[in-house]
Amino acid sequence: MIGDLAGYVAASFRRGIPYVQVPTTFLAQIDSAIGGKVGIDLPCGKNLVGAFYQPKLVFSDVACLSTLPVRQVRNGLSEAIKYGIIDDAPLFAFIEKHHKALLKADVKKMTELVERCSRIKAKIVAADEKETKGIRSFLNFGHTLGHAIEAAGGYDRFQHGEAIALGMRMAAEISVRSKLLSASQAERINHLIRRIAGNGR
Numbered sequence: 001m002i003g004d005l006a007g008y009v010a011a012s013f014r015r016g017i018p019y020v021q022v023p024t025t026f027l028a029q030i031d032s033a034i035g036g037k038v039g040i041d042l043p044c045g046k047n048l049v050g051a052f053y054q055p056k057l058v059f060s061d062v063a064c065l066s067t068l069p070v071r072q073v074r075n076g077l078s079e080a081i082k083y084g085i086i087d088d089a090p091l092f093a094f095i096e097k098h099h100k101a102l103l104k105a106d107v108k109k110m111t112e113l114v115e116r117c118s119r120i121k122a123k124i125v126a127a128d129e130k131e132t133k134g135i136r137s138f139l140n141f142g143h144t145l146g147h148a149i150e151a152a153g154g155y156d157r158f159q160h161g162e163a164i165a166l167g168m169r170m171a172a173e174i175s176v177r178s179k180l181l182s183a184s185q186a187e188r189i190n191h192l193i194r195r196i197a198g199n200g201r
């Protein structure tokens with residue numbers, strides 16, 4: 001949240017000043033600090049005021065992650081699963097294999113995820129910085145419905161990753177009905193998300 005807000009202020013103040021992202025949550029390190037999308041939510045919708053504005057540097061110190069509450073770790077893992085689904089099947093399998101250690105914020109495993117996910121995000125953003133070529137929109141997997149869930153919860157009931165987890169499950173279900181995904185693939189996605197999200201969500 002701080003990164004989006006500070007980035008948007010940096011984009012607007014004096015029509016743009018240089019800024020650096022120093023993300024301290026798992027989600028911010030693997031996702032929101034990278035790619036230059038900065039913005040804020042309005043009561044009527046997600047990210048309705050914002051800009052594309054690249055930071056000069058993204059500095060992720062994984063030592064920060066050791067103090068995160070488990071809910072925040074789960075939150076970030078949703079986006080990590082997203083990268084596995086859209087771009088990197090071995091990454092998905094890595095999360096399946098190590099989800100227990102990841103939920104305990106195992107520093108070595110989280111460091112590997114931060115590195116692998118950051119590379120995927122940077123690669124996709126470099127190919128389609130302003131989301132005009134149909135490539136960056138892969139990153140929105142689960143987000144159309146997820147953003148609606150966030151808004152319906154008043155941006156308070158669900159954390160971003162929690163809403164996205166539900167959105168990805170719904171997107172998988174729609175894909176099955178559209179015959180774009182097999183039922184077993186959708187179940188594999190559902191199964192991992194349930195294990196990550198906890199409480200059967």
Ligand SMILES: NC(=O)c1ccc[n+]([C@@H]2O[C@H](COP(=O)([O-])OP(=O)(O)OC[C@H]3O[C@@H](n4cnc5c(N)ncnc54)[C@H](O)[C@@H]3O)[C@@H](O)[C@H]2O)c1
Nearest residue numbers: 001002024025027028031032037038064065067068069160
């Ligand atoms: N710009 C983008 O491309 C992009 C991508 C994904 C998500 N987002 C946005 O990011 C926001 C969610 O960000 P978030 O998940 O980082 O949550 P957040 O910024 O709301 O932080 C969650 C909580 O964690 C605390 N915290 C931060 N670092 C900590 C640390 N090291 N130890 C202990 N506590 C710490 C914060 O004080 C806060 O209470 C959503 O608004 C979402 O829309 C933006």
Ligand SMILES: [Zn+2]
Nearest residue numbers: 079143160164
């Ligand atoms: Zn997201």
